[in-house]
Amino acid sequence: MGTARRKPAASQPEASGVADAAAPEPCAGAPVPFDPDEPYCFVISSFADTPELRAVRHEAIAPAARRFGFRSYRMDELPSGGQMIDEIRDAIRGADFVIADLTHARPNCYYELGFAHAIGRPVVHVVRAGDDVHFDVQGFRVLRYASAAELRTHLECFILLDALTVTGRTCVEDRNRGQFGRRAFVHPYLLSARVEPLPPPDPARGREVGSQHWFRVHACVRTVDPDRPLPSAIRFCHDPETLSRADGPPSATTRTTARCEVLVYGAYALGAVVGEGAAAVRLELDLARVPGANDTFRAR
Numbered sequence: 001m002g003t004a005r006r007k008p009a010a011s012q013p014e015a016s017g018v019a020d021a022a023a024p025e026p027c028a029g030a031p032v033p034f035d036p037d038e039p040y041c042f043v044i045s046s047f048a049d050t051p052e053l054r055a056v057r058h059e060a061i062a063p064a065a066r067r068f069g070f071r072s073y074r075m076d077e078l079p080s081g082g083q084m085i086d087e088i089r090d091a092i093r094g095a096d097f098v099i100a101d102l103t104h105a106r107p108n109c110y111y112e113l114g115f116a117h118a119i120g121r122p123v124v125h126v127v128r129a130g131d132d133v134h135f136d137v138q139g140f141r142v143l144r145y146a147s148a149a150e151l152r153t154h155l156e157c158f159i160l161l162d163a164l165t166v167t168g169r170t171c172v173e174d175r176n177r178g179q180f181g182r183r184a185f186v187h188p189y190l191l192s193a194r195v196e197p198l199p200p201p202d203p204a205r206g207r208e209v210g211s212q213h214w215f216r217v218h219a220c221v222r223t224v225d226p227d228r229p230l231p232s233a234i235r236f237c238h239d240p241e242t243l244s245r246a247d248g249p250p251s252a253t254t255r256t257t258a259r260c261e262v263l264v265y266g267a268y269a270l271g272a273v274v275g276e277g278a279a280a281v282r283l284e285l286d287l288a289r290v291p292g293a294n295d296t297f298r299a300r
Contacts, residue, residue, distance in 0.1 A: 034071075034078055039192040039220075041065045041163075042095035042121075043074040044112045046104040052128075053103065055148040061099055064155035068164065069190040069224040070096060075112075088112060094291050096192060097122040097163035099155070102133045102142075110134060120298070122163040122289055126151060160185065166269055166286045176237065180271035180284035188225035191272045191283035194218045195292030198263075214263050215297055217287060221272050222257045229255035230274065236260045237271040267298045 034040075043061055046053060057074070065072040075088055092098065098116045100123055102109060116123050126143040127133055133142055143158055145151035166182040184191045196216050223230050234253065253259075262270075267288035274281040288298045 034073060036094050038071060039069060039096045039190065039222075040071040040073055040094075041159075042092050042098045042112075042116070043072050043101070044098060044109050044116070045074060045101040046106055046109065047074075047076060048104055052148075053101075056101060056103070056145075056151060060145075060148040060151040060155060061101070064152050064159060065099070067156055067224070068159060068185050069192075069222055072099065089115060092116050092121060093119060095121060096291060097124065097159070099124045099126065099159075101126050102137065103128040103131050105133075110137075113137070120289065120293065124155065124158045124162050126155070166284050168286075174268045176269040176271050176284070177286075178269075178284075180237070180269070180273075180282040182284050184283055184285040186281045186283060188223045188228045189221055189230075189274050189281055189283060190224060191219070191221050191270070191285045193220070193270060193285055193287060193290045195287060195290055195297055197297075214265060215292075217262050217264050217270065217290075218259065219262065219270060219272070219285075220257055220259045221274060221283065223255075226256070230258055231276075233274075233276045233280075234258045235273045236262065237273065238262055238264065238268065267293060 043057070045057065045061075062072050073091065075084075075091065078087065078091055080087060092112065092115055095116075098113075098121050100109065100113045100116070102113075102125065105127075113123065113125075123140075124143065125133070125137065125140050126145060129144045129146045141162075143151070143154050145154065160183070164184040166177060166184075168177065194217070196218070198214050198216055219236055221230065221234055221236075230253065232253070264287065267286070270285045270287055272283040272285075274283065287293060
C-alpha cells in the first residue's frame with residue numbers, strides 16, 4: 001500500500017566515498033535559517049566562546065556535516081519561544097544524527113547526550129586530545145582531535161561510517177538490507193527520511209489503517225552538488241513481501257530533490273535507485289535510525 005506523494009543488487013561500497021571538493025561554505029559564524037523539514041545534525045558542545053571552540057564549530061563540524069547535505073545546529077542557534085528543555089528534546093528527536101563535542105563539556109552536554117542515546121539517535125562523539133570524557137561515555141568510540149582541520153577530516157569519515165551506513169545482518173524479514181550498497185550517501189546524492197505514526201483507524205471515514213500497525217515515511221533523495229542535478233529516473237524501493245509493495249517513482253521531483261511517501265509496518269531498510277543502467281547509484285537507509293523512529297516502530 002505505497003503511495004507516492006510529498007512528505008538492488010550487489011552492494012557498492014567503493015562508490016560511496018566523499019567528494020574531493022567541498023561545497024561552498026558560508027562565512028564562519030553566519031546564521032543559517034532553521035528548517036525542520038531539511039536534514040540536519042544537532043550539535044552538543046560547550047557554549048564557551050573561545051577561539052578554539054569557534055574554529056571547531058565553524059571550520060570543522062559545520063563543513064563536515066554540510067559535505068553530506070546536512071545543516072548543523074547547536075541549541076543556542078535554534079529559534080526559541082517555549083520551554084527550553086522541550087525544545088532541546090524536540091531538536092534532538094528531529095535530527096538525523098548528533099555530533100557531541102565533549103571538550104569543556106558542562107552537565108547540560110551530558111544531559112543532551114544521554115537523551116540522544118536514549119531515543120536511538122546516531123551519535124558521533126569527539127573531544128580535544130588531552131581532555132577526558134566521563135566514565136559512562138568511555139565505552140563509546142570517541143574521536144580525539146588536535147586541531148579543527150584534523151577534526152574535519154576525521155569527522156567526514158565518522159559521519160559516513162557511523163551515521164550514514166546501514167549495519168547489521170540481513171534477515172528474512174528485511175530483504176532490502178545490504179542490497180543497495182548500505183550507504184545513505186553516495187556523492188552527490190543523499191537519501192534521508194522521517195517517520196510519523198498514522199492517526200487512529202476510522203472505518204466511518206474509510207480509513208482502516210491506523211497507528212496501531214502502520215507508519216508513514218517521508219523519504220527524500222537530494223543532490224548536494226548544484227552542478228549535478230538529479231536525473232529523471234529515481235525509484236524508491238521497500239521490501240516487496242513483508243509490506244505491501246511500495247516500489248515506484250516519486251511524485252514530487254525537482255532538479256535538487258525527489259520526495260516520496262510510503263506506508264510501512266516497521267523498521268526495515270529503504271532503498272533508492274538514482275539513474276538507470278550501469279550508471280545508476282544505489283542508496284540504502286536504515287529506517288530504525290531516522291527521526292521519528294521510536295521503540296514501537298523499531299519493535300515491528
